[in-house]
Amino acid sequence: MDEINELEAGLLSSPKFQADKISGGKGRKVDDVYTQLIVMKEAIEQDTAEIIDRKLELGRMINKLKDPKQRTVLRLTYIVKKHVLDICNDLDGISLPTYYRLKRSAICELNKILNDSE
Numbered sequence: 001m002d003e004i005n006e007l008e009a010g011l012l013s014s015p016k017f018q019a020d021k022i023s024g025g026k027g028r029k030v031d032d033v034y035t036q037l038i039v040m041k042e043a044i045e046q047d048t049a050e051i052i053d054r055k056l057e058l059g060r061m062i063n064k065l066k067d068p069k070q071r072t073v074l075r076l077t078y079i080v081k082k083h084v085l086d087i088c089n090d091l092d093g094i095s096l097p098t099y100y101r102l103k104r105s106a107i108c109e110l111n112k113i114l115n116d117s118e
Contacts (some may be wrong), residue, residue, distance in 0.1 A: 055079055059079055061113075067105075070105060073105070073106055084096065
């Protein structure tokens with residue numbers, strides 16, 4: 001989102017329809033630069049939408065797990081992107097080995113669920 005805001009700010013602050021002068025190079029019209037910026041903005045928006053769709057799909061898959069602690073570990077790890085120690089604290093101070101055991105068993109269980117659905 002910051003990239004999009006920076007692109008839009010650049011569009012608004014640039015002079016319109018002039019040739020950029022670069023010594024020894026070809027002149028480039030500002031409207032060509034605008035076109036490139038618009039294409040970049042659309043690509044960023046498309047990538048963002050794709051990432052959101054993937055996170056939603058991952059959330060739906062995680063919701064299929066029966067164990068709430070397993071769901072929480074995977075959600076905090078892969079969707080919220082929390083640090084391992086923060087996740088351990090959020091789960092009433094569980095130990096790192098317990099976190100990794102829960103994560104491993106959740107991934108195995110999720111793998112079984114996904115293989116059964118195919």
